Amino acid sequence: MTTTELISSIDTLVVNYLKAYLDTLENFSSSVEGNVIEVQCKKNKDDNSRFMLLRMGINFENEEFYIYNIYIPNEDRKQGLGFGLISFIYEIAKTMRFALVLADMTDSFREKMIKRGAKETSIFDYLQIVDTTKLT
Numbered sequence: 001m002t003t004t005e006l007i008s009s010i011d012t013l014v015v016n017y018l019k020a021y022l023d024t025l026e027n028f029s030s031s032v033e034g035n036v037i038e039v040q041c042k043k044n045k046d047d048n049s050r051f052m053l054l055r056m057g058i059n060f061e062n063e064e065f066y067i068y069n070i071y072i073p074n075e076d077r078k079q080g081l082g083f084g085l086i087s088f089i090y091e092i093a094k095t096m097r098f099a100l101v102l103a104d105m106t107d108s109f110r111e112k113m114i115k116r117g118a119k120e121t122s123i124f125d126y127l128q129i130v131d132t133t134k135l136t
Helices: 001-024 081-095 107-115
Strands: 027-033 036-042 051-061 064-070 100-102 124-131
Touching: 001 027, 001 036, 001 051, 001 081, 064 081, 081 100, 107 124
Parallel strands: 064 100
Antiparallel strands: 027 036, 036 051, 051 064, 100 124
8 A cells, every 4th residue: 555545544534533523514625635634624604714623644754643733613622522533543543553643732732631641752842642641
């Protein structure tokens, strides 16, 4: 399997995981550009803008998945969607023997993830998800 095919397969897995949520939205699109996967959504027909539900990348040389952005609208939070998505991507990364790193987080989310057991890395704004990280 080529790198392009692998990334496309991961994109499909992520969209299928999110399907129940995505079906509640006005529309969504998923795209792959290079080693980056993006899922953009529009919540309501009257919304003028879209939101980036997920932006993630894969670094094959360093054997790492990176989650750069997960955004869940306020009214859809507290349902386990964000942490469930992180957990799902972590399981994919583990099967490939890759690490999962959260990058460029807000300070409050970073602190929340440290309390949940994510490990600090040598790069300040990057945290690594590990088996003991609480994602439920």
